[in-house]
Amino acid sequence: MYKVSYVEETGRYPGGIKNEETPPKVGDVVQIGTLxxxxxxxxxxxxxxxxxxYLQATVKVxxxx
Amino acid sequence: MPxxxxxxxxxxxxxxxxxxxxxxxxxLCQSQIRAQxxxxxxxxxxxxxxxxxxxGQVEIAVHNxxxxxxxxxxxxxxxIIGEMGLVDAGTRSASVTAAEHDTHIYSILAEDLNRLCEExxxxxxxxxxxxxxxxxxxxxxxxKTIADQ
Numbered sequence: 755m756y757k758v759s760y761v762e763e764t765g766r767y768p769g770g771i772k773n774e775e776t777p778p779k780v781g782d783v784v785q786i787g788t789l790x791x792x793x794x795x796x797x798x799x800x801x802x803x804x805x806x807x808y809l810q811a812t813v814k815v816x817x818x819x
Numbered sequence: 820m821p822x823x824x825x826x827x828x829x830x831x832x833x834x835x836x837x838x839x840x841x842x843x844x845x846x847l848c849q850s851q852i853r854a855q856x857x858x859x860x861x862x863x864x865x866x867x868x869x870x871x872x873x874x875g876q877v878e879i880a881v882h883n884x885x886x887x888x889x890x891x892x893x894x895x896x897x898x899i900i901g902e903m904g905l906v907d908a909g910t911r912s913a914s915v916t917a918a919e920h921d922t923h924i925y926s927i928l929a930e931d932l933n934r935l936c937e938e939x940x941x942x943x944x945x946x947x948x949x950x951x952x953x954x955x956x957x958x959x960x961x962x963k964t965i966a967d968q
Contacts, residue, residue, distance in 0.1 A: 755829060757897070759960040769964055770876070771957065772895025773829060787878055787893040787918050799959055806831055808956065810963060 759799060759810045760786055767815055778811045790816045823848060823925070826873045830897050832949045840942045843935060848925040853917035859900070859924070864911045866904020868926050872896055875922025881913045892960065893918055902950050905929050 756774045770786040778784065782793040791813035799810040823845045827833045833844060848871075853859065859870065862882055876895045880888045891913065894900060900915055908929075917924075936943030 755831075755834075755897070757831060757956065759956065759963065761960065761963045765964055765966075768878075768890040768892050769960065770893035770895060771898055771960055772876070773831075773897030785876075787876060787890065800956070803952075804835060806834070810960075 755805055756807050756809055759808075760784060760791070760793075760813050761810060762786070762789070762791065763794060763812050763814050769813070777807070777809060783816065784811075784813065785819070786813065788819050790819055792816050821845070823850070826871070826925070830871055830899065831953060832871075832899055832902075832946060835945060836942060840939065843939070843942075844927075847927045847931045847935065849927075851924050851926060853922045853924060855917055855920045855922070857917040857922075859915040859917065860911050862911050862914045866901060866909060866911050867929050868901055869905050869929060869932060870900040870915075871925040871927075872898050872900070873923040873925060875917065875919040875924075877922060877924075878916045878918040879913045880916070888914060892957075892964075899950075899953060901929075902953060905932065906947075906950060906954075 756777045758774050758778055759771050761769045767789055778793045778796055780793055784791055793811050793813050795812045797810050800808045824841050827841055874896050876893050878890050879892045880890045883889050936946055
């Protein structure tokens with residue numbers, strides 16, 4: 755399981771946190787609240803524990819839904 | 820394994836509990852389906868319940884100095900809300916609204932969860948450790964958001 759912190763690159767929009775079954779990749783499109791966003795970078799935020807990996811994904815807003 | 824037990828197993832807070840502990844926990848859970856825009860709780864309300872998001876998303880928002888409600892973060896499947904109240908028994912620090920149709924959440928009364936933790940201290944230790952880890956993760960997320968502003 756991947757616990758992902760999605761952070762919007764400008765800081766002007768709220769990000770999100772959710773569990774994912776597969777890790778996000780650069781270019782993926784994700785929905786964060788009313789925002790459709792594209793993943794621009796992915797990194798480990800803290801070391802993995804047990805069955806969880808902890809990732810931070812930076813996103814840019816494509817459109818508001 | 821029933822759906823509720825499968826959901827709880829995928830929540831970081833509960834992932835390393837035994838099957839017996841998960842069964843005791845699941846007996847405390849109430850299932851709710853919320854429509855988009857449904858208010859789950861408001862900033863300043865008494866904090867007496869822990870919520871687990873099974874599917875969908877919720878918006879966490881706080882009032883700014885002008886009194887406007889500002890979205891801070893969206894939480895999706897596997898995340899918990901209301902854990903601060905479980906730790907400090909304070910009032911709600913933010914307002915929470917369902918951000919998607921058919922957002923599925925489970926609720927557990929803090930009083931029931933605290934009683935379970937006292938009856939099974941091994942479970943209580945794990946839960947409190949995981950709550951601390953979850954709060955740490957949320958703080959790191961918040962710090963990164965602030966750093967990018």
